[in-house]
Amino acid sequence: MSAPSVTADTAFRVAERVRAEAPWDVFAERSRRYEVHLQGRTVEMVRGPIELEGYALRVFRSRDGQTGTGSQSSTDLTDAGIATSLRQAETLSRFSRFPTKKVDLPRPGASLSPVEVRDPRLWDRPNEEILDYVHALLTAFEGRKGVGPSFGSVRATLSEATVANSEGLRASYAHTTVDFEVAVKSEGGPEGAPPGEYWVNDVTRRLEPRELPRRVEEWCQFAHDVRRAAPTPTGELPVVLPPDVMGQILPAVLGFRCTGEAQLRRIAPDLGTRWAPESVTIHDDGRVPWGTASSPVDDEGTPQRRRDLIVAGEVRSYLYDALHAGAFETESTGSALRGMVFGIYRDWRRFLHPPSSTSSTLEVAPGSGGSDAEIIEATGDGLWVQQLGWAVPDPISGAFGGELRIGYRIRNGKRAEPVRGGTVGGVVAAPPGTPSMLSSIAAIGSNPVLTEWVLAPTVLVRPLTVAGA
Amino acid sequence: MxxxxxxxxxxxxxxxxxxxxxxxxxxxxxxxxxxxxxxxxxxxxxxxxxxxxxxxxxxxxxxxxxxxxxxxxxxxxxxxxxxxxxxxxxxxxxxxxxxxxxxxxxxxxxxxxxxxxxxxxxxxxxxxxxxxxxxxxxxxxxxxxxxxxxxxxxxxxxxxxxxxxxxxxxxxxxxxxxxxxxxxxxxxxxxxxxxxxxxxxxxxxxxxxxxxxxxxxxxxxLHAGAPPTGEMSVLLDPGTTGTFAHESFGHGTEADQFVRNRSYLLPILGTMVGPETLTIADEGPYPGAWGMVQCDDEGNPGRRTVLVERGRFLGGLHDRETAAALHASVTGNARRADFLSRLFVRMTNTYVEPGDWSLEELVREVKQGVLMEHSTSGIEDPQGGQMQLKVKKGRKIENGRLTDTVTSMALSGKVLDFLKGIRGLSRRSDFEMTPGYCGKGHTDLLPVASGGTYLLSTAIVGPA
Structure with a gap:
């Protein structure tokens, strides 16, 4: 499988030089990064190309009835450099122990269809496209009084990923990733309130300048609302979580607790455990178009696919990479991803990190809750969480909580005044009988939206703990 | 090598x-x-x-x-x-x-x-x-x-x-x-x-x-209850005090935020922001600290920069450009996460100087509150002046005594209110410098350390 634009053969070149017994694999990327940084409405810095080509070479060796895994990453593509990496990987494998007797690496021949993860315009004209995007961003702020960007950045990474292994697999694909950040500041005005800010952080696969006028309008409104926000109420309240916020909370916990890694450490829920009401179904899908973790194959070369995680409220399956699949005598689910940090951020230098089994895009199945307005109406009185400072879910205990940067009271089924401050939190998932965010889902909207790590509709949780000012 | x-x-x-x-x-x-x-x-x-x-x-x-x-x-x-x-x-x-x-x-x-x-x-x-x-x-x-x-x-x-x-x-x-x-x-x-x-x-x-x-x-x-919620007395352990220093007067004083006009602190430069017992500094060459910087990535040697001295906000952390823009001196805080990342003004080892209370005296001060232990994360709000600190666990404080263990929790509130509420800091014997990683926004992680002793103030506590 090879997209026409892929010219890199990094992993294949390394593989040709590997003189070692099977099994082994190589993951490599050749990346170019381009950045534009703004200070106010002025371009402060233009960076690029930031060029990086490197690989991770992994060997698997039988040791004492288990497997010793040795991995070495490097940017040295010379014969001597590859030989050194292989020697170091072999050395590490002597100390490593993992409880599987057999590691099945993916074989060639799987029928793969492309996944939309490459922005072709960005790929062909990175500098121009980014500068055009920045121009569109600044244009969208023009004519607005008392509100504008205080700083921002657009960082685009254009990568060619290649995977090779001792089974003869040779896979490659090209992908683009855009890290976008802007701080929208509202100030001045007759009311004399202190300035307010709405801070936007997005990771996407493509630049979509046509979306900017609508989004800037929303961001400016949020920045204005920060200035007039009332203190957050306290109590056990019905709380509405839009897709952006769900994306901060769900992946870190579900993407760990429902994996072979958690199963091995005895902290995964038993299959069949009821974590949520019957209305809740969550799939993990590595092929969602433009998903930030989507790709034709995972970082071990196994085809990505759609996986059941929670079906009708019950935990249905776990996610596996090759190593953990071996430990449980099952097959990899194509869930080996490199570079995940805190479960919510992915390092663009993926070859520097070992793969781990984790979720790609969590798809929360749409419910019958209707539009956001209908979810709000169903809430009655409660709280709409627009943005948390940082939810920082704890993958092990499942606890999460973050400061409310901006939210809205819901009164009599209508969105009312903005509120800010205090914290909103709880436990994402808990054993049956213990209240949790998942078990307290009372309504699910009908319109899923793709954000960084989830494809989810707006959800009503009744209740969550809110500690207000 | x-x-x-x-x-x-x-x-x-x-x-x-x-x-x-x-x-x-x-x-x-x-x-x-x-x-x-x-x-x-x-x-x-x-x-x-x-x-x-x-x-x-x-x-x-x-x-x-x-x-x-x-x-x-x-x-x-x-x-x-x-x-x-x-x-x-x-x-x-x-x-x-x-x-x-x-x-x-x-x-x-x-x-x-x-x-x-x-x-x-x-x-x-x-x-x-x-x-x-x-x-x-x-x-x-x-x-x-x-x-x-x-x-x-x-x-x-x-x-x-x-x-x-x-x-x-x-x-x-x-x-x-x-x-x-x-x-x-x-x-x-x-x-x-x-x-x-x-x-x-x-x-x-x-x-x-x-x-x-x-x-x-x-x-x-396993048997700990949920933390109390709402506004109350909070006693931070030394590591959490360090995270407070980092998130409040660390990020807030990175002077690129001043130049961007994105810091709520700039208008109050030179004023009293906390009690006279409060001194906060950033120190690149702090011996042995995780965030040690002998020389920054613009070639300027690291140094001790006092951000808040005896309650007065003195100034920020600078690179060449921000120092020039604000008529200040470079402070050795121009750092890149690595050669692939751009340079920003960044912290190194940021800490609150010790006070003169004992831990027992600080606990006795509290009628209803919580001891927050083992910091897990923090996030700043340079424009809005708020902060969020999260800890792994804590103890309730009731009538001057430490009582039940409670699970993870978050502190939030306005930094300046928190500073005004500071009632005491414990002695140097409690001082700890804790390693961590810091991002500029959500990216560009680099090693930093943060330190302090026990600190007593008032804030909103909630679940985390």
Missing amino acids: SDLRDHESELAGALRRLEPHTSFADVLTESAEGEGCRLDSKSVSPAREPTLRGAVLRAWGGGRWVEAATSGLDAASLRAAADSVLAGLTKAGSGAPLAGEPSTVRKDWTESPAHPLRDVPLEELIALEKDVLSRATAVDGIKECQVSILWADDERFYLNTAGARCYQVTSRVRATTVPIAIENGRVEFDYLSEGGVGGRERLAFLSSDRIEGVARDSAKL
Whole structure:
């Protein structure tokens, strides 16, 4: 499988030089990064190309009835450099122990269809496209009084990923990733309130300048609302979580607790455990178009696919990479991803990190809750969480909580005044009988939206703990 | 370890290529490597950090910076990177000269630890980890334990067109123990983690008492209740006090936020913001601290910068440009996460100076409140002046006594209100400097440390 634009053969070149017994694999990327940084409405810095080509070479060796895994990453593509990496990987494998007797690496021949993860315009004209995007961003702020960007950045990474292994697999694909950040500041005005800010952080696969006028309008409104926000109420309240916020909370916990890694450490829920009401179904899908973790194959070369995680409220399956699949005598689910940090951020230098089994895009199945307005109406009185400072879910205990940067009271089924401050939190998932965010889902909207790590509709949780000012 | 100074002629050649076309250019080259092992009851996972080497070239384009980076240190790769910068300079056009004074410092910082961890055989580190694992899992309720030990050497070599030439090597060591308690589907943990610049001596904290202690604390959390919520007295442990310093007067005083007009602190520069007992500083060369910076990535030596002195807000952390814009001095805080990342004004080791209370006296001050222990994260709000601190656990304080253990919680509120509410800080004997990673926004993570002693104030507490 090879997209026409892929010219890199990094992993294949390394593989040709590997003189070692099977099994082994190589993951490599050749990346170019381009950045534009703004200070106010002025371009402060233009960076690029930031060029990086490197690989991770992994060997698997039988040791004492288990497997010793040795991995070495490097940017040295010379014969001597590859030989050194292989020697170091072999050395590490002597100390490593993992409880599987057999590691099945993916074989060639799987029928793969492309996944939309490459922005072709960005790929062909990175500098121009980014500068055009920045121009569109600044244009969208023009004519607005008392509100504008205080700083921002657009960082685009254009990568060619290649995977090779001792089974003869040779896979490659090209992908683009855009890290976008802007701080929208509202100030001045007759009311004399202190300035307010709405801070936007997005990771996407493509630049979509046509979306900017609508989004800037929303961001400016949020920045204005920060200035007039009332203190957050306290109590056990019905709380509405839009897709952006769900994306901060769900992946870190579900993407760990429902994996072979958690199963091995005895902290995964038993299959069949009821974590949520019957209305809740969550799939993990590595092929969602433009998903930030989507790709034709995972970082071990196994085809990505759609996986059941929670079906009708019950935990249905776990996610596996090759190593953990071996430990449980099952097959990899194509869930080996490199570079995940805190479960919510992915390092663009993926070859520097070992793969781990984790979720790609969590798809929360749409419910019958209707539009956001209908979810709000169903809430009655409660709280709409627009943005948390940082939810920082704890993958092990499942606890999460973050400061409310901006939210809205819901009164009599209508969105009312903005509120800010205090914290909103709880436990994402808990054993049956213990209240949790998942078990307290009372309504699910009908319109899923793709954000960084989830494809989810707006959800009503009744209740969550809110500690207000 | 190879020496980046061996590439000086190629690096200088790249700068010479840029020099006719710019008023200022510099190059930072970096080589990083390390090794570590993560171990639990099921697996042993040794890992060598990648040997990541490369250089970033930067030139002033008369109004904006132009940068390019390469992972090759040969003449051809550096020439290609220089050509990319030249192409960017052409597009940038001419403009104002770069404000501020360039570094002309020429110095090497090459002190290495007496007992580098790189010299310790991997099997010896694994044996130590297995010993930690067995001690932790011997405690009732502990079903699993993750242990990790790592070292990382970072070598940086900086040259600029003004003649600066700075070389430094930093050797970091860190170890972490996470005993995991499981009962009836509930999973809890506490942690023990220390790290800093140095060698084998950095692992001395892995004593039986401390390992068994943290394991017992993990098990206790299985039966801990939820924290109280609402506004109350909060007593921060030393590590959490350090995170408070980092999130409040660390990020808030990074002077690029001043220049962006994005700091709520700028209008109150020079005013009293807290009690006279409060002094906050950032110190790059703090001996042995995880965030040690002898020389920043613009060639300026690190130093101690007092941000708040006896309650008065004195100033911020600077790079060359912000110092020029705000008529201040450079403070040695211009840092890149690595050669692939842009330079920002960043913290190093940020801490609150100790006070003169004992912990017992601080607890006695509290009628209803909570002791917040083991910081897990924090986030700043430079424009809005709020902060969020999260901790792994705590104790209720009732009528001047520490009572029940409670699970993880978050503190939030306005920094200035929190400062005004400070009632006391404990003595130097409680002082701790804690290692961590800091992002500029959500990216560009780099090592920093934060420190302090017990601190008593008032804030909103909620679940986390």
